[in-house]
Amino acid sequence: xxxxxxxxxxxxxxxxxxxxxxxxxxxxxxxxxxxxxxxxxxxxxxxxxxxxxxxxxxxxxxxxxxxxxxxxxxxxxxxxxxxxxxxxxxxxxxxxxxxxxxxxxxxxxxxxxxxxxxxxxxxxxxxxxxxxxxxxxxxxxxxxxxxxxxxxxxxxxxxxxxxxxxxxxxxxxxxxxxxxxxxxxxxxxxxxxxxxxxxxxxxxxxxxxxxxxxxxxxxxxxxxxxxxxxxxxxxxxxxxxxxxxxxxxxxx
Numbered sequence: 679x680x681x682x683x684x685x686x687x688x689x690x691x692x693x694x695x696x697x698x699x700x701x702x703x704x705x706x707x708x709x710x711x712x713x714x715x716x717x718x719x720x721x722x723x724x725x726x727x728x729x730x731x732x733x734x735x736x737x738x739x740x741x742x743x744x745x746x747x748x749x750x751x752x753x754x755x756x757x758x759x760x761x762x763x764x765x766x767x768x769x770x771x772x773x774x775x776x777x778x779x780x781x782x783x784x785x786x787x788x789x790x791x792x793x794x795x796x797x798x799x800x801x802x803x804x805x806x807x808x809x810x811x812x813x814x815x816x817x818x819x820x821x822x823x824x825x826x827x828x829x830x831x832x833x834x835x836x837x838x839x840x841x842x843x844x845x846x847x848x849x850x851x852x853x854x855x856x857x858x859x860x861x862x863x864x865x866x867x868x869x870x871x872x873x874x875x876x877x878x879x880x881x882x883x884x885x886x887x888x889x890x891x892x893x894x895x896x897x898x899x900x901x902x903x904x905x906x907x908x909x910x911x912x913x914x915x916x917x918x919x920x921x922x923x924x925x926x927x928x929x930x
Contacts, residue, residue, distance in 0.1 A: 679696055679746065679807070680693065680695055681693040681768045681807075691766075694768075695768050695806075695807050696733075696746070696807055697809065698727075698732060698733065698809055699729075699730065699731040699732055699733060699742075700739070703728045703731050704728070704881070705728050706727040706728075706743075706882050706883070706884065706885065706904075707726075707884045708724055709725040709884065710724050710748070711725070711887045711890070711926065713890040713900060713926060714890060715890055715892040715900070716890075716927060718760050718870075719758060719760070719761040721762075721927070722748050722749040723745045723747060723926060723927075724745065724748050725743065725744070725745050725885045726743070727741065727742060727744065727904070728741065728742055728881055729741055729907065730881070732744070732809075732875065734809050734811050734873075734875030735810075736874075736876065740877055741877065741878045741880045741881045741882075741908065742875055742876070743875065743876050743878040743881070743882050743885070743924075743929065744809055744874065744875045744876075744929075745873060745874050745927075745929060746807055746809075747764060747770065747807075747872040749762065749763045749764060750763060750764065751763045751764075751765060751771070751779065751783055752779065753780065753781050753782060753783070754778065754779060755778065756776075756777070756778050757773045757776060757777065757778070757779060758773065759773050759774060759775070759776050759853060759854055759855070760772065760854045760869060760870065761773045762870070762872055764872075765786040766783065766786065767786055767788055768806055768807050769786065769788065769803050769805060770804035770805060770806075770807060770872045771794065771801040772801060772802050772854045772869030773800070773801055774801070775798075775799060775855070776799065777797055777798030777800070778798050779799050780797035780799075781797075783796075786803070787803045788803065789803060790824060790826070790836065790868075791803060791824075802855055802866075803868075805826070805834070807872065808873065809875065811871075811875070812826050813828070814827060814829075814830075815827050815830075815835075815843065817843055817844065817845050817846060817847070818844070818845060820841075821840060821843060821863050822837065823837055823838070823839070824837060825837040826868070827865075829865075830847065830850065831852050832928075833867050833868070833869060833870055834867070834868040834869060834870075835850065835858065835866070836866045837865060838857070838865065838866045839862075839864035841861060841862030841864070842861055842862055842863065843861055844860050847860075848860040850865075851867050852867070853867060854867050854868065855867060874927070876922075876924055876929040877910070878904070878907075879908035879909060880906055880907035880908025881907050882904040882906060882907065883904050883907065884904070885902055885903070885904045886902065887902050887903075888903065900925070900927075901923050901924065901925060901926065902923075903921070903922065903923050903924075904921075904922055905919055905921050905922065906919050906922065
């Protein structure tokens with residue numbers, strides 16, 4: 679994936695983004711959807727798949743469909759804690775102090791966990807947009823400063839004080855910017871992971887989005903649909919090419 683700036687109709691800086699596959703496997707068409715009713719705030723996603731060698735751990739190095747947040751920053755907009763945007767450096771920025779954004783885009787921190795203040799909002803850098811799933815927490819493990827894991831709540835946790843983790847998982851803070859003490863390790867929550875993945879044998883067809891209504895409006899709403907291009911287990915009814923329905927946000 680690539681990020682290309684456009685200014686007054688002219689193409690600008692090209693930022694290389696995440697690889698979907700560890701090989702040169704073909705990819706599906708790309709689908710983009712803006713859902714103003716997404717839980718946690720308006721969110722825009724890109725959906726795409728690769729036929730083989732998907733880099734997400736959830737795809738077992740096979741065909742894989744993925745989503746990526748690509749919500750742009752907006753001027754003079756009210757943001758709540760936990761909302762995420764993609765900045766001009768192809769980094770994910772998460773709100774840890776709610777407020778109203780300024781009239782022009784700030785100079786974003788490019789440091790993992792680094793803060794950016796603009797308007798009355800403060801953001802934390804979650805890192806580059808990536809298809810790779812961080813490792814899970816490990817007991818009695820020595821963690822260096824700057825290490826990241828994916829906690830049991832699907833939040834990115836950053837080591838801000840190096841140390842050795844405890845014998846059992848801590849009760850993770852679910853608030854962006856908040857800390858969790860874990861034996862001698864201190865973790866800082868950098869927000870919900872900005873990508874999800876789902877195994878899809880042979881990759882997928884083009885991806886269809888049904889609607890963008892709130893989750894309480896209609897059961898099963900705001901989903902995405904595709905068919906696999908190779909045979910896989912289809913629910914409890916056997917195997918073959920599968921028609922799949924999954925949530926926009928978590929591909930479940």
